[in-house]
Amino acid sequence: MADAHPFSGEPATTREAIMQATFHALREHGYAGLTIQRIGDHFEKSKSLLYHHYDSKDELLLDFLEFMLAEFEQAAPDDDLPPREHLDAVLDHALAAKLPDDQREFTEAMVELRAQAAHDDRYRDHFTRSDETFREEVASIVRDGVNAGVFRDVDPDDVASFLLTLVNGAMNQRVTAEETQTGDVREEVEAYVQSRLLADE
Template identity: 40%
Template sequence: MEATYEAVSKHGYDSLTIQDIADEFEKSRTLLYYHYDGRDDLLVDFLEYVLYDFLEDLPETKDSARAELETLVETLLPETLDEDVYRIQLAMFELRVNGPHDRDAREQYLHVDKELKELLERIFTRGLETGEFANIDPTVEADLFLSLLTGTRTRRLTVYDPDESIQELRDAIATQIERIAANAN
């Protein structure tokens, strides 16, 4: 998986070959074919590997619900990206777009969406319980924020350069956070 990560970072998704991965792999190309039928088969396992790390790295704190939500936005949507991170995120996006045609990739993304939605629901529920948020349905807000976060990551990858600031997009999400926090006042 580390070899695949390096190869994807260098070559991106479209031009990536098994040979590119083998060039980064300490063992033989034959071993790759022993375990995988081809590039796409390997990339589904890579997707699971990357998404597992992604979920493990999500912040879940005991700070206020609003602070936790803001930290989650910062984690998922840093203002700029370095080139390697951008290329990996772009490859993951391309795999997501393939989801309707690749059941295994689709299942991985359904799992990640479910985990993110559950995290968001916990944040919104805690915010209701502590009075930080009011007049919201945690399930509805979780769906809305999941869509905002996913859409914003998609926009970043499709219309922004990696080193270009997405602060205006983050400000739009901050407006939504302010909206639900203002209801509590």
């Protein structure tokens, strides 16, 4: 997975520029204080382009989330990695002990948007698909490990669901609580991998 959010460089297209402006405005104002006008303040081109492409703040934010889902899929670890190393790469990224400031701000923005799914079906649909993308990736890794004899004969879907729930919980805690022990959680996950997943040598 990428080590930084996709808005750290210069945008190559108008859509990328809009997505970058949306990220910076969301980070600055939060969901409640966000308006298309405030997104426009971070957009170097004509603000009329925003109103031309999007009728509302939520329509723009839902496109932002679609953009992020595509970025996540492209930034996934190399499929050519062996199953154990592949799983480690995913977990090391998702459960990093410390986040750089820009990644923390990005995580805060995503958690705030995810909260909208509690009462908006459009957001719920997006995050359901986003979760399924992560779940399928992990299940595929575990399945490959089982077939290769690296992992025990576990149910890949059950393992993936467990790890998804843990990662989502860690992501929410690290941006909504004063202190987090994500590094300790990563160590416990490693103990789980060794005792539950790794096949006996």
